[in-house]
Amino acid sequence: MTHAITSHSPELTEILFKAGGRIVVLVEGVDDQYAFRQWFDDRLTEVEFFECGGIIQVEKLLAEFLAQSSMKRGYAIIDRDFRTEEQVEESRQPESHCFVLRRYSLENYLMDVRPICMELEVVSGKKVDAVEIEKQLLALCQRLKTICAIQWVCWEKRVLYWPDGYDIEPREMLIEKAAKDFGCSPVEAETLIAEKEDLIVARLTDLKTAHTVISGKRLFHWGKRELGFDKLDKDHVRRMLVRGVKQAGLPDDVKIIVVDSIFATA
Amino acid sequence: MKLELRSIRVKNCGPLDDVRVEFYDDQGKTLPVCVLAGANGSGKTTLLEVIVGMARHSGSRLPSRLRNLEYAQLDFLIEGQEYSVVLGEKPSDVVLSANEMSIIHISKDRPSSNTLLNRIMKQDLQQQNVEREFPGFAPHLVNGNRPPSILYFPHTRSLEPVSGAQVTKEKLPYEFVHRFDVVRSFSGSLNSYLVWLDYAEPEQFKAAQSFLNELDFEGKTFHVQRKTLDVIVRTRDGHEHKLHELSSGEQNLLILLMELRRRLLPHSIVLIDEIENSLHPAYQHKLAQALLKMQQMIPFQLIVTTHSWEIAEIFGASAVRVLTKF
Numbered sequence: 005m006t007h008a009i010t011s012h013s014p015e016l017t018e019i020l021f022k023a024g025g026r027i028v029v030l031v032e033g034v035d036d037q038y039a040f041r042q043w044f045d046d047r048l049t050e051v052e053f054f055e056c057g058g059i060i061q062v063e064k065l066l067a068e069f070l071a072q073s074s075m076k077r078g079y080a081i082i083d084r085d086f087r088t089e090e091q092v093e094e095s096r097q098p099e100s101h102c103f104v105l106r107r108y109s110l111e112n113y114l115m116d117v118r119p120i121c122m123e124l125e126v127v128s129g130k131k132v133d134a135v136e137i138e139k140q141l142l143a144l145c146q147r148l149k150t151i152c153a154i155q156w157v158c159w160e161k162r163v164l165y166w167p168d169g170y171d172i173e174p175r176e177m178l179i180e181k182a183a184k185d186f187g188c189s190p191v192e193a194e195t196l197i198a199e200k201e202d203l204i205v206a207r208l209t210d211l212k213t214a215h216t217v218i219s220g221k222r223l224f225h226w227g228k229r230e231l232g233f234d235k236l237d238k239d240h241v242r243r244m245l246v247r248g249v250k251q252a253g254l255p256d257d258v259k260i261i262v263v264d265s266i267f268a269t270a
Numbered sequence: 271m272k273l274e275l276r277s278i279r280v281k282n283c284g285p286l287d288d289v290r291v292e293f294y295d296d297q298g299k300t301l302p303v304c305v306l307a308g309a310n311g312s313g314k315t316t317l318l319e320v321i322v323g324m325a326r327h328s329g330s331r332l333p334s335r336l337r338n339l340e341y342a343q344l345d346f347l348i349e350g351q352e353y354s355v356v357l358g359e360k361p362s363d364v365v366l367s368a369n370e371m372s373i374i375h376i377s378k379d380r381p382s383s384n385t386l387l388n389r390i391m392k393q394d395l396q397q398q399n400v401e402r403e404f405p406g407f408a409p410h411l412v413n414g415n416r417p418p419s420i421l422y423f424p425h426t427r428s429l430e431p432v433s434g435a436q437v438t439k440e441k442l443p444y445e446f447v448h449r450f451d452v453v454r455s456f457s458g459s460l461n462s463y464l465v466w467l468d469y470a471e472p473e474q475f476k477a478a479q480s481f482l483n484e485l486d487f488e489g490k491t492f493h494v495q496r497k498t499l500d501v502i503v504r505t506r507d508g509h510e511h512k513l514h515e516l517s518s519g520e521q522n523l524l525i526l527l528m529e530l531r532r533r534l535l536p537h538s539i540v541l542i543d544e545i546e547n548s549l550h551p552a553y554q555h556k557l558a559q560a561l562l563k564m565q566q567m568i569p570f571q572l573i574v575t576t577h578s579w580e581i582a583e584i585f586g587a588s589a590v591r592v593l594t595k596f
Binding site for chain 1: 279296312592
């Protein structure tokens with residue numbers, strides 16, 4: 005069959021140009037791209053990760069790629085956000101090209117006990133107590149429950165998320181602002197948010213499940229300030245934690261997606 | 271006269287299984303610049319070699335690369351009229367024009383007088399008054415009716431030292447397909463050209479010299495040393511070195527732009543393999559912008575291959591054709 009070589013959208017053209025013959029993996033943002041490239045730097049001869057600037061662009065580009073591709077060696081890895089466990093599982097089917105992370109977002113893999121301890125020890129030069137870090141992380145997740153519940157409602161109502169560094173307390177202030185954003189009364193907002201808070205709290209029994217409902221970006225923002233990285237630049241801390249995750253051993257979920265699913269089928 | 275390459279189809283030639291590349295946009299307009307991209311071994315150079323080999327084929331034997339292919343077809347527009355140059359056994363999906371006059375069949379086994387150039391020469395050539403319309407370009411090709419040509423720059427581009435007795439009188443015969451060469455015996459070397467111009471045509475030399483100086487090689491200026499018949503380069507701080515001692519990137523830029531200035535006839539097709547050879551991104555911009563500026567002065571179709579996204583961005587993503595299968 006003749007391979008007709010014509011023009012594509014500028015975005016797909018750039019991806020095809022840079023990928024060469026490698027497997028294409030689309031991710032949402034530059035931070036995701038950085039992490040995946042670092043974690044799989046020894047396999048960049050066979051795969052390249054491309055940031056698309058958000059979930060909408062990821063879905064659009066993946067669809068364009070697959071529609072025009074004969075070899076179908078294009079995939080996407082997206083944040084879980086507030087998707088259910090069933091939706092995550094559904095994305096892991098053998099024929100899938102779009103994989104949903106099991107944790108809320110990529111930052112939830114960075115904000116884990118082992119990489120944090122390893123990098124804090126580098127920064128402070130002292131031994132760090134892993135149990136204490138886990139307690140602090142869980143306590144922070146508790147404090148983030150209201151703003152994450154609001155984010156959940158925003159996600160359902162397709163309302164713009166608040167900035168990652170937005171205040172997380174007091175609760176009354178958050179509900180008042182949410183009511184304005186949702187276009188409802190504070191009482192109605194309180195009901196909507198409390199319902200999500202209950203669902204979140206039910207998952208805060210341990211850090212592993214907490215990571216499925218607490219926004220990793222907010223956890224990173226506040227954790228950086230409160231865990232001992234406060235004097236360092238945000239991007240520097242992110243790079244350290246990406247390295248820490250790699251040294252501690254890549255998360256099983258990431259390995260399952262990239263190695264067992266993408267590399268195995270591409 | 272306008273010569274435009276519209277598309278190429280190649281079947282079973284080196285790394286190319288069966289590809290068709292279009293050199294026009296969604297509206298059917300021929301792209302002024304086309305960027306061929308793809309991983310190593312995807313067939314970019316092969317495509318250029320097929321274009322050159324088929325376009326220049328006349329009495330001689332075909333290059334081995336072409337003799338072994340199954341089918342190739344080049345579609346041209348000559349003054350708006352369609353012509354196809356075809357080689358090999360036509361695949362079942364190919365529908366050629368019913369007008370036999372518009373098809374130029376090339377045989378793998380025997381020489382043919384039925385060539386693209388012959389077909390062009392049969393067209394009613396209008397006077398190509400290059401000097402008047404496009405001052406500075408192809409000053410030695412301006413006399414007589416010269417149809418547009420195909421200028422090909424393979425990926426190996428460097429200057430060989432030529433001086434003294436190796437300098438020859440500038441003779442620039444018209445070639446329908448010109449392939450840049452780097453061998454020392456190449457009679458049209460740039461060194462020889464500049465030395466000859468300085469000796470025989472001082473006005474032309476001055477024009478060429480100011481063209482070079484305007485390219486701004488970090489303040490370097492170009493001169494001819496008459497005693498030794500050498501071209502010398504003077505740096506900003508007063509040091510001097512020979513032309514072939516320029517860096518490989520500077521040589522690449524100099525060769526492409528000087529050769530175009532010297533040989534480019536209006537509405538020609540320029541093929542450049544690995545345009546970014548040895549060039550820092552800043553110099554890639556310099557070269558690409560110089561080519562675009564040149565296109566504004568004298569119209570030509572530019573087809574380049576590259577691994578540099580910088581180059582692709584300058585010429586625009588819509589000009590890019592990616593050969594790698596995906």
